Amino acid sequence: MLQLPAHTAFAIGRLEQAGFAGYCVGGCVRDCLLGRAPADWDITTDALPGQVKAAFADCRLLETGLRHGTLTLVYQGELLEITTFRVDGPYTDGRHPDTVSFTSRLELDLSRRDFTVNAIAYAPRTGLIDPFGGQQDLRKRQIRCVGEPQRRFAEDALRILRALRFSSTLGFSIAPDTALAVHANAPLLGQVSAERITQEFEKLLLGENAGQLLADYADVIGCFLPGFSAPELPISRLPQQIAVRLAAAGACYPPDRFGQRLQALKFPHETVRLAVLLRRLLELPLPGTRTAIRRALHLAGPDALAQSFLMQAARGKDVRQAQTLLRQTLENGDCWERRMLAVSGKDLLHERGNGCRSGAWVGETLDYLLDGVIAGRFPNQPAALLDAARRFWAAGSGVGGPEGAK
Numbered sequence: 001m002l003q004l005p006a007h008t009a010f011a012i013g014r015l016e017q018a019g020f021a022g023y024c025v026g027g028c029v030r031d032c033l034l035g036r037a038p039a040d041w042d043i044t045t046d047a048l049p050g051q052v053k054a055a056f057a058d059c060r061l062l063e064t065g066l067r068h069g070t071l072t073l074v075y076q077g078e079l080l081e082i083t084t085f086r087v088d089g090p091y092t093d094g095r096h097p098d099t100v101s102f103t104s105r106l107e108l109d110l111s112r113r114d115f116t117v118n119a120i121a122y123a124p125r126t127g128l129i130d131p132f133g134g135q136q137d138l139r140k141r142q143i144r145c146v147g148e149p150q151r152r153f154a155e156d157a158l159r160i161l162r163a164l165r166f167s168s169t170l171g172f173s174i175a176p177d178t179a180l181a182v183h184a185n186a187p188l189l190g191q192v193s194a195e196r197i198t199q200e201f202e203k204l205l206l207g208e209n210a211g212q213l214l215a216d217y218a219d220v221i222g223c224f225l226p227g228f229s230a231p232e233l234p235i236s237r238l239p240q241q242i243a244v245r246l247a248a249a250g251a252c253y254p255p256d257r258f259g260q261r262l263q264a265l266k267f268p269h270e271t272v273r274l275a276v277l278l279r280r281l282l283e284l285p286l287p288g289t290r291t292a293i294r295r296a297l298h299l300a301g302p303d304a305l306a307q308s309f310l311m312q313a314a315r316g317k318d319v320r321q322a323q324t325l326l327r328q329t330l331e332n333g334d335c336w337e338r339r340m341l342a343v344s345g346k347d348l349l350h351e352r353g354n355g356c357r358s359g360a361w362v363g364e365t366l367d368y369l370l371d372g373v374i375a376g377r378f379p380n381q382p383a384a385l386l387d388a389a390r391r392f393w394a395a396g397s398g399v400g401g402p403e404g405a406k
């Protein structure tokens, strides 16, 4: 007996009242049987989309996936996808079926699904319906294709990466014949769009078993990250943050090349920036003085720096001193960026006197002051900074071109 949320129980009940069958299917059944909280619930039904519409005529339905037979029910502010039993036509592009058609047989719908653990249906009236041995594979903790692995991966190459993803997130092994076909068909991943790859790769990296997967399937990862080799860093022990795990996974690349690879995969700009930054920090020695900490803070900011220490710790380095120095530096309010300086650009303009126009010299002077404060050459106090600025100008620096003139 699975515990169904209100929207799912309502939808199955409503479909049955209208003379149809409705089942929960896929990830939600799998996760319930594993005692995990499902991310979302999916319903599959023999009602055709028009019949679903009629059965829920008094409810709000969104038609976003109508072409594939999916309607989204809005129930008490929550969304629930209801999809008509479907069989996929032939695949000629290794990505999507040429056609999809509806069927009235649940088993056919289950047979098109990727893995046995994702091909179990459940309704309160019928109990579990599991024609491909999904429950047995859940007990064995293994990912196994529904049907012949070779054919299923050739149909849709994304399934290759999904096998690794589920193995990583569930901590399951991959059944031997499925694993063989994963390796053999990996080059087909070249046909899959960067967006779909990235979505699955991200989940794989965040999984509890990511380190093992990257080691065992480096050849597969290399099909969309050319030149990839498994990192020595124990990824599975790192925080489950995508930039951190990417930075660890990218240990085999020079930082800039790694950034280009991630961009090509269409990872969000900010994720790429942070991953490359962390990747760079891994190359640098651990800061051992307050000055070194301020320099590192200037480069990376407090969050990335703290994350880089965790990565170094996973690598076996003793990071306790660096962590203590970082905490002291932050608690003390040390200055490590322009806006923390005790003088502003306005103060500098005021100091230069009437009629002096703003220009590049302001930034140059602020950078000079910041560098001095970070290095501990002068204290972060207004009088000391203005004094340092005057000496800087007197030496002919930071006086700017025409824009600095009166």
Ligand code: ATP
Residues within 6 Å of the ligand: 025, 026, 027, 028, 039, 040, 042, 112, 113, 114, 115, 118, 119, 156, 158, 159
């Ligand atoms: P998650 O918990 O990450 O959402 P999920 O199993 O629900 O995992 P989805 O990507 O949401 O995964 O897909 C829902 C279901 O649709 C799967 O459980 C599976 O039955 C089926 N499915 C999804 N993608 C494919 C695919 N490429 N080939 C075959 N079946 C698929």
Ligand code: MG
Residues within 6 Å of the ligand: 027, 028, 039, 040
């Ligand atoms: Mg899902």
